[in-house]
Amino acid sequence: MAVVKKILIVGSGAREHAIARALQRSPQNPDLVGLGTNVNPGLMQLCRVFEVGKITDAETVVNFARENAVNLAIIGPEAPLESGVADALWQAGIPTVGPRQKLAQIETSKAFARELLTKRNIPACPGYEIFQSMNGVAAYLAELGDDYVVKADGLTGGKGVKVAGEHLLSHDEALAYAEDLLATAGQFVIEEKLVGEEFSLMSFSDGETLRHMPPVQDHKRAYEGDTGPNTGGMGSYSDANGTLPFLTETDIRQAQQFNEHTAAALKEEFRQPYQGILYGGFMVTSQGVKLIEYNARFGDPEAMNVLALLETDFVSICQAIADRNLAQLEVTFSPLATVCKYAVPRGYPVKPVKGQIIDVKTVDQQDQLYFASVEAEGKILKEAGSRTVAAVGMAADLAAAEQQAEAMISAIQGPLFHRRDIGTQELVQKRIDHMRILRGNE
Numbered sequence: 548m549a550v551v552k553k554i555l556i557v558g559s560g561a562r563e564h565a566i567a568r569a570l571q572r573s574p575q576n577p578d579l580v581g582l583g584t585n586v587n588p589g590l591m592q593l594c595r596v597f598e599v600g601k602i603t604d605a606e607t608v609v610n611f612a613r614e615n616a617v618n619l620a621i622i623g624p625e626a627p628l629e630s631g632v633a634d635a636l637w638q639a640g641i642p643t644v645g646p647r648q649k650l651a652q653i654e655t656s657k658a659f660a661r662e663l664l665t666k667r668n669i670p671a672c673p674g675y676e677i678f679q680s681m682n683g684v685a686a687y688l689a690e691l692g693d694d695y696v697v698k699a700d701g702l703t704g705g706k707g708v709k710v711a712g713e714h715l716l717s718h719d720e721a722l723a724y725a726e727d728l729l730a731t732a733g734q735f736v737i738e739e740k741l742v743g744e745e746f747s748l749m750s751f752s753d754g755e756t757l758r759h760m761p762p763v764q765d766h767k768r769a770y771e772g773d774t775g776p777n778t779g780g781m782g783s784y785s786d787a788n789g790t791l792p793f794l795t796e797t798d799i800r801q802a803q804q805f806n807e808h809t810a811a812a813l814k815e816e817f818r819q820p821y822q823g824i825l826y827g828g829f830m831v832t833s834q835g836v837k838l839i840e841y842n843a844r845f846g847d848p849e850a851m852n853v854l855a856l857l858e859t860d861f862v863s864i865c866q867a868i869a870d871r872n873l874a875q876l877e878v879t880f881s882p883l884a885t886v887c888k889y890a891v892p893r894g895y896p897v898k899p900v901k902g903q904i905i906d907v908k909t910v911d912q913q914d915q916l917y918f919a920s921v922e923a924e925g926k927i928l929k930e931a932g933s934r935t936v937a938a939v940g941m942a943a944d945l946a947a948a949e950q951q952a953e954a955m956i957s958a959i960q961g962p963l964f965h966r967r968d969i970g971t972q973e974l975v976q977k978r979i980d981h982m983r984i985l986r987g988n989e
């Protein structure tokens with residue numbers, strides 16, 4: 548008889564709720580256990596055992612895995628990857644989806660990522676320089692003029708990047724920010740500001756073979772029309788047949804190749820396979836596709852789009868990543884379009900309300916809702932201060948998927964808001980027009 552798969556999910560956001568749903572759809576009927584930073588009511592329902600603990604502490608995670616006799620683990624967020632949780636799980640004999648600490652540097656150090664690509668001749672980077680002192684900073688800014696970006700080197704939860712013309716309005720402001728980064732981290736990156744449209748392309752990787760997911764576009768700004776402060780991502784969409792309306796087939800192939808070459812470069816660099824999800828954050832520009840950053844995990848919200856479409860048994864994919872035989876497995880996605888929208892607390896991200904009651908029972912398609920920063924007190928759900936609940940619409944075209952997502956998200960009761968414009972014809976057309984102008988096809 549086949550051994551029952553006992554799978555550990557590390558993390559407790561909507562991304563991990565989506566991971567749990569995808570695993571649960573498997574005909575292998577896996578037994579799921581979860582360790583997270585907060586009590587996610589959606590995840591709790593899907594896991595036989597769910598506990599809150601310090602997920603960045605390798606010993607805590609390994610002990611929890613051993614107590615529950617798990618034989619496979621998947622790590623959702625980046626912080627445990629950075630602290631070496633994958634290494635510790637492998638050492639304890641538990642096959643793990645999520646790269647080891649050194650390989651996760653592709654996300655945890657922007658300087659490392661840029662240098663690796665340059666060293667291996669992967670032509671994805673904008674112009675950049677890495678600084679460990681203020682020497683040469685003013686001169687490099689002068690060379691870039693008004694088109695520069697100043698980036699913290701390490702993990703900052705998306706808050707370490709400042710873009711000229713948006714967050715930095717003069718070279719003096721850029722110099723002051725660089726001084727701050729030097730004082731706090733000792734290293735930072737300045738790079739050429741790219742102009743174009745962003746998209747995410749994620750790949751399953753066993754170290755040698757990559758299986759690509761459909762491209763997705765996230766929306767970082769809090770308010771409609773791409774205004775307001777940056778957030779973790781307010782929503783995302785993917786178009787039918789694994790496309791995005793502003794990308795060409797060549798653009799998608801280019802991004803896939805960058806992921807393939809980067810996984811190979813990591814293997815050569817460390818003599819270890821990159822086993823997990825490789826997430827390229829790209830910008831398509833008038834000069835083709837360029838890399839903004841790499842992440843070593845699923846995107847949130849992008850995971851909700853792609854995992855909803857996944858047709859192949861996700862348990863088999865995770866096992867193939869761990870066993871390094873992804874080459875034997877065909878991975879397919881449904882050809883539908885998806886739109887994911889997040890409901891977030893009023894005041895998010897600057898001064899979110901917390902502890903207010905929300906009601907999701909008003910939504911018909913409960914299995915298309917994903918819980919994130921929610922606290923449950925018995926049957927009562929409360930906002931915990933960050934992105935709260937996501938809804939995913941899935942249909943033959945974007946317009947229908949958008950209507951589904953909009954109907955679900957606006958049915959949720961409570962002091963929340965969401966971006967009505969994500970996935971709408973009007974906003975998507977703006978992306979298309981933007982790229983048409985940049986590519987000179989007006």
Ligand code: AMP
Nearest residue numbers: 673696705708738739740741828839840
């Ligand atoms: P990151 O944390 O590297 O993804 O950066 C956060 C955001 O800053 C990205 O989603 C982009 O919108 C912007 N950004 C980062 N690098 C660049 C760049 N070189 N040019 C233009 N925008 C950038």
Ligand code: GLY
Nearest residue numbers: 765780846847848
């Ligand atoms: N969607 C952005 C991220 O997951 O980093």
